[in-house]
Amino acid sequence: xxxxxxxxxxxxxxxxxxxxxxxxxxxxxxxxxxxxxxxxxxxxxxxxxxxxxxxxxxxxxxxxxxxxxxxxxxxxxxxxxxxxxxxxxxxxxxxxxxxxxxxxxxxxxxx
Amino acid sequence: xxxxxxxxxxxxxxxxxxxxxxxxxxxxxxxxxxxxxxxxxxxxxxxxxxxxxxxxxxxxxxxxxxxxxxxxxxxxxxxxxxxxxxxxxxxxxxxxxxxxxxxxxxxxxxxxx
Numbered sequence: 001x002x003x004x005x006x007x008x009x010x011x012x013x014x015x016x017x018x019x020x021x022x023x024x025x026x027x028x029x030x031x032x033x034x035x036x037x038x039x040x041x042x043x044x045x046x047x048x049x050x051x052x053x054x055x056x057x058x059x060x061x062x063x064x065x066x067x068x069x070x071x072x073x074x075x076x077x078x079x080x081x082x083x084x085x086x087x088x089x090x091x092x093x094x095x096x097x098x099x100x101x102x103x104x105x106x107x108x109x110x111x
Numbered sequence: 112x113x114x115x116x117x118x119x120x121x122x123x124x125x126x127x128x129x130x131x132x133x134x135x136x137x138x139x140x141x142x143x144x145x146x147x148x149x150x151x152x153x154x155x156x157x158x159x160x161x162x163x164x165x166x167x168x169x170x171x172x173x174x175x176x177x178x179x180x181x182x183x184x185x186x187x188x189x190x191x192x193x194x195x196x197x198x199x200x201x202x203x204x205x206x207x208x209x210x211x212x213x214x215x216x217x218x219x220x221x222x223x224x
Contacts, residue, residue, distance in 0.1 A: 002154065033212070043155075043201065043214040056211050090154060099145055100203075100212055102154035 003027065006091050006103035014111055018079040021106045025072055025093030031055070032074040033100060034066055038087040049074055081110045113138035113206050115215035123221045124192050132187040132218045134202030143205040144185040145212070146176055148198045155201060161185060172196070192222045 003026035013019055025032050034046040036059075045058035049068035060066075063081075068074040078085060086109050092100035114137045124130045136142055143162055147155040159170025166178045176187045185202060202215040 002156070004154075035214075042216045045211060045213070048211070058211070092155075099157045099160050100147075100155075101157065102147075104154045107152075 002101040002103065004091060004093050004101050004103035006089075006106050008106055009104065010107050010109075012109045012111065013081060015081055015083060017081050017110075018077065019081065019108065021076040021078070021089050021091075021108075023074045023076070023091030023093075023103060025074070025091075026095075026101055029093035029095050029101070030072065031094045032068055032072070033092045033094070034060075034074070034076050035090040035092065036087050037090060037105070043090075046076070078108070081108075083110050086110045113142075113204050113211070113213045115202050115204050115213055117200075117202055117215040117218045119218050120216075121219045121221065123223060126194050126222050126224050127191050130189050130192040130196070130220065130222070132200050132202075132220060134185045134187065134215060135183050136185060136202070136204045137183065138204050138206050140206060142183075142185075144176075144178065145203040145205070146170065146174070146185075146187050147201045147203065147214075149201065149217075150198045158187070158200075192220075194222045194224050196220060197222045 005024040007022045030051045033048045036044045046060040048056040066076045088105045090105045092102045116135045145160045146158040149155045161168045161178045169175045199217045205212045
């Protein structure tokens, strides 16, 4: 158990809908990272937050947004969903940018 | 920008034989290098890291990795493979600024009984 909690584990929704994925980092970790893993794209970095502020942005679509709250949990919002958004979404946390600790992921299926 | 290459999509090895999973990287400045393992339908698990010091790094489950600065490589090794080592392995690099971890495409390791 990495100490990083992600909910929901599985999510099935329809095209055009909006979903929210939640992540609770390890106790004491200020940084939260979001990654997307799909079969043909590997592990793609989406966005990083540090203590509530956005620190780095990767290949995150404009339809996607994220935030980190004062209690350090983070949410990834995916809107206007398309079939191609079906993927595993991982959250990871770290302290002082040392190794990342990953959650078990949220598997999103868009039908 | 930093990048990671894992030249082999798939590595097959017989149980009990040594295994190597290759990784090369490109980064500005001193590299921070990591190996992760992913079992089916699970998150990535941290195996080991190189920050500074000895070029041979020992990690979890008997794995080790060798940092080679001149060849910009960080190959993962294990002296005797187990069937339970079969999984997807990712190499990652972080730059000096620490804002972004970049992962390689992954190498699927199959250990045959």
